[in-house]
Amino acid sequence: MYDDIDVQLGRRLRRRRRLLGLTQEQLATCCGIRFQQVQKYEAAANKMSAGMIARLAQALSVQAGYFYEGLEVATGVKPAQPRGRARGRDVLPAGAVAAPGPDIGTARG
Numbered sequence: 001m002y003d004d005i006d007v008q009l010g011r012r013l014r015r016r017r018r019l020l021g022l023t024q025e026q027l028a029t030c031c032g033i034r035f036q037q038v039q040k041y042e043a044a045a046n047k048m049s050a051g052m053i054a055r056l057a058q059a060l061s062v063q064a065g066y067f068y069e070g071l072e073v074a075t076g077v078k079p080a081q082p083r084g085r086a087r088g089r090d091v092l093p094a095g096a097v098a099a100p101g102p103d104i105g106t107a108r109g
Contacts, residue, residue, distance in 0.1 A: 004071075005071065006044035006047055006048075008070075009053070009067045010041055012066060013041055013042050013056060013060075013067065014042040016062060016066065017038075017042075017060065020060060020061075022060075023035075024039055024042075025038075027056070027060070030059040031052070031056060041056075053067060
């Protein structure tokens with residue numbers, strides 16, 4: 001099973017590889033994988049890890065963000081909203097400005 005993001009990544013991968021005139025085998029060799037894996041990535045049959053996206057981007061001379069360009073996802077997932085305490089610190093209301101605290105680098109005494 002695949003989703004829209006996997007399809008997008010696979011399409012962008014195939015597009016860039018072809019633009020550079022590389023075969024799946026040549027790209028796979030650069031990334032230390034088998035050409036079948038490149039086939040699966042391009043077909044969105046397998047998901048790419050963050051590390052693999054970085055390796056593919058380097059082999060294709062692009063930034064990792066290249067694969068996500070033009071992506072529009074309607075997942076229905078709402079962005080997380082912090083509540084209460086975050087990482088042990090109070091969260092300020094929207095628009096509030098924190099008061100300056102003491103300099104951590106100064107000696108006390």
